[in-house]
Amino acid sequence: MSDPVFRSALAHRNDRNSVPGLSIGLTEISDRGMIDLRGAASDKKFAGAVKDVLGVALCTKPRSSASAGDITVLWLSIDQWLITCPRSAASDLHGRLVKALDGIHSLAVDVSDMRAIFRLEGDNARVVLNKGTSVDFTDGTLGAGSVRRLRYAEIAAAVHVISDAPCVMDMYLFRSYADYAWSYLSKTAAKASEVKLFGVQVGIGV
Amino acid sequence: MLVVTCPVCGVHGDETDFHCGGQAHVARPASTRPENVTDAEQRDYLFIRHNPKGLHFERWRCDRGCGKWFHAARDTVSLEFKAFYGVTELPPVELMKQATGTWAEFFKDKIKAGKAS
Numbered sequence A: 001m002s003d004p005v006f007r008s009a010l011a012h013r014n015d016r017n018s019v020p021g022l023s024i025g026l027t028e029i030s031d032r033g034m035i036d037l038r039g040a041a042s043d044k045k046f047a048g049a050v051k052d053v054l055g056v057a058l059c060t061k062p063r064s065s066a067s068a069g070d071i072t073v074l075w076l077s078i079d080q081w082l083i084t085c086p087r088s089a090a091s092d093l094h095g096r097l098v099k100a101l102d103g104i105h106s107l108a109v110d111v112s113d114m115r116a117i118f119r120l121e122g123d124n125a126r127v128v129l130n131k132g133t134s135v136d137f138t139d140g141t142l143g144a145g146s147v148r149r150l151r152y153a154e155i156a157a158a159v160h161v162i163s164d165a166p167c168v169m170d171m172y173l174f175r176s177y178a179d180y181a182w183s184y185l186s187k188t189a190a191k192a193s194e195v196k197l198f199g200v201q202v203g204i205g206v
Numbered sequence B: 001m002l003v004v005t006c007p008v009c010g011v012h013g014d015e016t017d018f019h020c021g022g023q024a025h026v027a028r029p030a031s032t033r034p035e036n037v038t039d040a041e042q043r044d045y046l047f048i049r050h051n052p053k054g055l056h057f058e059r060w061r062c063d064r065g066c067g068k069w070f071h072a073a074r075d076t077v078s079l080e081f082k083a084f085y086g087v088t089e090l091p092p093v094e095l096m097k098q099a100t101g102t103w104a105e106f107f108k109d110k111i112k113a114g115k116a117s
């Protein structure tokens, strides 16, 4: 039997560990597992079973997140969540979810290899994201804990704002887009392409 | 550019984050009486659409947000959205009353069941 071995979607790139000359911190997170969960938030049995396993209630407010220990729940839709945990714990957590949800109309799938995750850090990160989307990351509505699904550089992505000061954001995108998105971020986050307005550097809240 | 608001998750954004799914309130005759659908009805269901100048009712999808379908009332002249409402709902009563032509015909017997916005 052969065992599946995880290989980064950026493994073929020699700039995968560090891109020189960037105005933000850009790193790949590859040790995170992901579980896609669907069900009716209004179903008390479903919500209760999930809470018992995760140790945290599903967040029902649009574009929010919740976490307990090393488990984080990202809101994706009114009936869909992405549960993140350490990659090594995903299969066990998925197994426990499936068991707890037995007989309840719902779906839990281990999708740890479906998406790539990039971490963006630094004061300039929000402005860099603005270059690729119609969503305004500097308008003050997407604070720490927010999750925003969006169309980023023509591809589907989701951004989870981990913290505001310092600014840390995780971008989730489908694995097959990873190479393209890494190139796009490397170009748009280059120091030489910082956004300047009338010679003044634009910062957060300006 | 059209600015759309999703009534399901409340996200507000540019039309490229959404997807227009064509005319709303198209009922499939075979869903209600499969044993008795004429060729003309099936043709109308598949191909015949309203094309009003003015108030129009469409299906939209929150493509890069919550992924859900919803309905929108839009003026095809000014491109202004008049209302966003649920995928299982009728438009607000005042809009059903304002509808003209084939839409007025369609909403004629539905206004009573409708709700004000």
Ligand SMILES: [Zn+2]
Binding pocket: B006, B007, B008, B009, B010, B011, B062, B065, B066, B067, B068
């Ligand atoms: Zn939505």
